[in-house]
Amino acid sequence: MSAELAPLATWIGEARWFGGKGREWTLTGVRRVGELPDAPDGVHVAIEVAEVSFTDSSTGSGHAAETAETELYQVPLAYYREPQDRIAHALVGEWDDPDFGHSWVYDAVHDREAMGLWLTAFAGGESASRGELAFHRLPGHDLDLEAHSTLFSGEQSNSSVAFGEDALMKVFRKVTPGVNPDIAIHQVLTEAGSTHVAALYGWLDLVDDETNTTIQLAMLQQFLRTASDGWDLALASVRNLFAEADLHADEVGGDFAGEAARLGTALAEVHTDLAAHFPVEERDAGAIDGLAGAMEERLDAALVVVPDLAPHADRLRATYAALRALDAVEVQQVHGDLHLGQTLRTARGWKIVDFEGEPAKPLAVRLKPDSVWRDVAGMIRSFDYAPRVVSLTGLGPDAPDAGQRDYRAAEWSARNRAAFVEAYTAQRGRDLDRTAAVLLDAYIADKVVYEAVYEARNRPGWLSIPLAALVDHPGRDA
Ligand SMILES: Nc1ncnc2c1ncn2[C@@H]1O[C@H](COP(=O)(O)OP(=O)(O)O)[C@@H](O)[C@H]1O
């Protein structure tokens, strides 16, 4: 193992964005794919791609569709000749680099100097491109090059860096050759003038001419200055309800149903815009069989990771069997991993973020058209999560007892689910007919299974949340 691999491997293994947690893996290579232009003396900002090889079975992730035995992760690194106390918390290691000599190496997204270089390169657009790195810009916005960068904290699959209140750069961590749906969808919705996304300003590609492949590394978009996280707003609403033991969800000041309805309308408008710019197709019985089969395979893989799913397996399979019995299903481009944490309430209404789809799925799968009910199901699951999370973690001294909390949690979640679905169907001019209800049930069940694996891997203390949804029926009242 070369000098840098050991500290890099340790650092990657601990990163929030690393998708291989709980699996057996080794760092099998690191490729320097480019350097940001115009760095001052004594510093190099290199974009590197680390190859992680898994030594356990490919179904260990809980995703049967995932067969790759290797994954690529983007690691932008700032190499300094001297240690940098200001970013000591972001030190990856100290080693002799063949190109840069003895260096103190930092996670570049924490480093304002390095991020300033990145923003300047974006401002230069195509002219800043060099080697395999290709910068792209959309017209219509002048970047504020004086803005300081701040790395977003919090739970994320990627790394997001704000430049003042002007722009936000998302550095994709797990990368795959091909089109990144987050960039492609933001481009289409920006060009269509959608009011429900942050405008796309630009993106960075890694272009390998020898293999004729492109890996999309980062995207730059409008910073939503007045945004409040939809998840945080939902938690505040639930806390309000729990604090008012004698009042029902529709009586407390923090009632969320109006926001849930506006979210339903926003999602419907996004779906309509996506349908206008991406293909809309009809899936026949054979394809539906494949969809149900994929859900069953996901369940089989999940049962290995979360044995507590076993008592619910028969009922889940029955839900997938009802899906299999459908004749035809309409599909289109959707969000793919929608939950309250992907929504932002701004002074100008709700915005939807992060169109990357489920991070654990291969890009080719995430780009496939899907049913709009997958997104609706994702939000319904989030309306179930919010009160359960408050019940688990956010209780004050006067909180109601567990039985009362369960009752109120169910009330909050049903009220907001109903408001959301009603507004969604009204805006789309469609009823929640039998086909839609079967699809919604199946997608909710599939999401619960996905969440069980996700929680077991990332937040074992919250595994009880998806499991509780199975004790009731996963698609209840939907
Ligand atoms: N355009 C934006 N302006 C301000 N904040 C944003 C914007 N886009 C996303 N965010 C915030 O950044 C967080 C992470 O963004 P997201 O796209 O979900 O990243 P990830 O792919 O890492 O999950 C979101 O929860 C949201 O709070």
Ligand SMILES: O=P(O)(O)O[C@H]1O[C@H](CO)[C@@H](O[C@H]2O[C@H](CO)[C@@H](O)[C@H](O)[C@H]2O)[C@H](O)[C@H]1O
């Ligand atoms: O935002 P990501 O694309 O990284 O999505 C992943 O992480 C989510 C958690 O942050 C996870 O969502 C689950 O937890 C949410 C609360 O934290 C809840 O609102 C969602 O309903 C629940 O699914 C998401 O599934 C995962 O893909």
